[in-house]
Amino acid sequence: xxxxxxxxxxxxxxxxxxxxxxxxxxxxxxxxxxxxxxxxxxxxxxxxxxxxxxxxxxxxxxxxxxxxxxxxxxxxxxxxxxxxxxxxxxxxxxxxxxxxxxxxxxxxxxxxxxxxxxxxxxxxxxxxxxxxxxxxxxxxxxxxxxxxxxxxxxxxxxxxxxxxxxxxxxxxxxxxxxxxxxxxxxxxxxxxxxxxxxxxx
Amino acid sequence: xxxxxxxxxxxxxxxxxxxxxxxxxxxxxxxxxxxxxxxxxxxxxxxxxxxxxxxxxxxxxxxxxxxxxxxxxxxxxxxxxxxxxxxxxxxxxxxxxxxxxxxxxxxxxxxxxxxxxxxxxxxxxxxxxxxxxxxxxxxxxxxxxxxxxxxxxxxxxxxxxxxxxxxxxxxxxxxxxxxxxxxxxxxxxxxxxxxxxxxxx
Numbered sequence: 001x002x003x004x005x006x007x008x009x010x011x012x013x014x015x016x017x018x019x020x021x022x023x024x025x026x027x028x029x030x031x032x033x034x035x036x037x038x039x040x041x042x043x044x045x046x047x048x049x050x051x052x053x054x055x056x057x058x059x060x061x062x063x064x065x066x067x068x069x070x071x072x073x074x075x076x077x078x079x080x081x082x083x084x085x086x087x088x089x090x091x092x093x094x095x096x097x098x099x100x101x102x103x104x105x106x107x108x109x110x111x112x113x114x115x116x117x118x119x120x121x122x123x124x125x126x127x128x129x130x131x132x133x134x135x136x137x138x139x140x141x142x143x144x145x146x147x148x149x150x151x152x153x154x155x156x157x158x159x160x161x162x163x164x165x166x167x168x169x170x171x172x173x174x175x176x177x178x179x180x181x182x183x184x185x186x187x188x189x190x191x192x193x194x195x196x197x198x199x200x201x
Numbered sequence: 202x203x204x205x206x207x208x209x210x211x212x213x214x215x216x217x218x219x220x221x222x223x224x225x226x227x228x229x230x231x232x233x234x235x236x237x238x239x240x241x242x243x244x245x246x247x248x249x250x251x252x253x254x255x256x257x258x259x260x261x262x263x264x265x266x267x268x269x270x271x272x273x274x275x276x277x278x279x280x281x282x283x284x285x286x287x288x289x290x291x292x293x294x295x296x297x298x299x300x301x302x303x304x305x306x307x308x309x310x311x312x313x314x315x316x317x318x319x320x321x322x323x324x325x326x327x328x329x330x331x332x333x334x335x336x337x338x339x340x341x342x343x344x345x346x347x348x349x350x351x352x353x354x355x356x357x358x359x360x361x362x363x364x365x366x367x368x369x370x371x372x373x374x375x376x377x378x379x380x381x382x383x384x385x386x387x388x389x390x391x392x393x394x395x396x397x398x399x400x401x402x
Contacts, residue, residue: 005256005265011248019231030220032293047212055206064206092233
């Protein structure tokens with residue numbers, strides 16, 4: 001097969017353009033930069049190969065872990081509270097919750113959210129694994145730390161429904177004005193939720 | 202060396218975050234997507250390796266070309282006008298100008314612009330190669346198709362100065378209101394330049 005140079009470049013741009021949040025023009029610029037700077041391109045190839053060979057997902061919570069470990073460091077940490085489980089959409093969200101520094105329980109990553117538009121149903125997510133963890137006992141609270149959009153809200157509702165027979169407390173993150181912001185920067189929905197969730201001072 | 206899974210992920214995000222227009226959060230999301238979807242990761246690795254092996258730059262104009270060709274398809278095309286040269290910052294800009302469909306001359310990619318902030322001086326660009334092409338004769342006009350910002354303007358000014366003794370016409374792209382836009386969407390500098398460059402109807 002004989003491809004011209006532009007075709008090779010287009011394939012790189014196409015692969016980058018399928019990543020989240022990367023538009024066509026952005027992918028083109030990245031592709032050009034990579035062929036223009038071979039040191040940068042080879043570094044990227046190497047780190048991708050290393051991650052591919054060494055990163056896998058925790059069989060219990062879905063967090064990332066090294067290839068030689070079935071369970072991630074959070075799932076084997078005896079200091080963590082096993083009775084409370086924080087449910088997130090993506091493994092990357094686990095680090096964000098950890099960085100907040102207030103949660104000491106364990107996690108469960110769904111690996112996405114229910115999205116009819118993208119063809120993602122409940123069976124494509126780790127919801128059955130969540131039910132199994134709760135059914136096996138010892139868990140008293142499930143904190144839903146999902147995003148705030150229509151699909152995530154529907155996912156939260158679905159999970160709450162599935163957990164109802166299991167007599168476990170289901171909570172979700174408070175919705176309100178972000179710290180360091182003000183009501184003049186908040187959209188009406190955020191402001192409405194902040195009002196509904198108002199707290200005594 | 203023993204690295205944990207997060208470290209592998211961080212290295213991928215770091216490599217992606219050095220690409221143009223990719224911020225920290227965007228790089229993190231891309232890295233997570235890649236470790237979550239290994240087919241996508243392996244496709245990216247393969248296309249990068251293919252591009253690395255098969256793409257090089259035209260020794261004359263700097264355009265991308267295949268590894269087996271010294272000159273790109275535009276430099277060997279006998280139908281192109283050799284007396285007019287379009288100077289661009291990046292090889293990627295050549296395709297943008299080509300797509301406009303009105304330029305039938307040849308190109309010269311500088312491989313960047315003069316940027317004291319990023320430590321890029323005239324000697325880091327293909328300016329000497331441009332002077333050599335003009336000196337060798339047969340070129341009557343140089344069209345500077347650079348971007349419109351302080352650094353690009355300075356680069357254009359520097360090149361025009363270097364070309365002055367060579368008795369070649371130096372032009373630059375018209376500055377004005379983009380097609381399909383209106384004056385209410387234009388910033389004052391764009392509007393000012395459009396006024397200065399006003400044309401008889």
